[in-house]
Amino acid sequence: MDEPELHPLTEARKRAGLTQADLAERVGVHRVTIARLEGGAEPGVTLALQLADALFVPLGFLWEAPDDPRRSRRVDSFCPECGGTGRVRVS
Numbered sequence: 001m002d003e004p005e006l007h008p009l010t011e012a013r014k015r016a017g018l019t020q021a022d023l024a025e026r027v028g029v030h031r032v033t034i035a036r037l038e039g040g041a042e043p044g045v046t047l048a049l050q051l052a053d054a055l056f057v058p059l060g061f062l063w064e065a066p067d068d069p070r071r072s073r074r075v076d077s078f079c080p081e082c083g084g085t086g087r088v089r090v091s
Contacts, residue, residue, distance in 0.1 A: 008062050010038045012055040026054040 006014070013023050013034075020034040027050040037043055042063070043051065052059040 007038045007040065008057075009034075009051065009055075012057045012062065013038075016055050018055075023051070023054060027051055 013020070016023075018026075020038070021031045024031045024034045027047065029047065033047075037051075048059055048063060052062055055062075
């Protein structure tokens with residue numbers, strides 16, 4: 001049986017090794033707010049930017065519709081200079 005696809009916010013949070021409470025504390029909201037966003041609620045612009053920054057992902061990764069044909073493909077990337085990882089957009 002296929003696992004349900006995670007909301008990109010949930011995916012990014014889990015990759016960062018954070019609980020909903022951890023992420024909520026980082027951006028100054030209640031854990032319930034994070035749960036609602038992971039359930040599909042839309043954040044305001046300021047909160048969306050704070051979440052992307054806290055999770056080190058591009059804003060578009062968190063809230064672009066997966067079936068949107070304008071969405072770029074994203075792949076995991078590794079920086080050999082700093083050792084950091086992240087997702088990059090591939091056309």
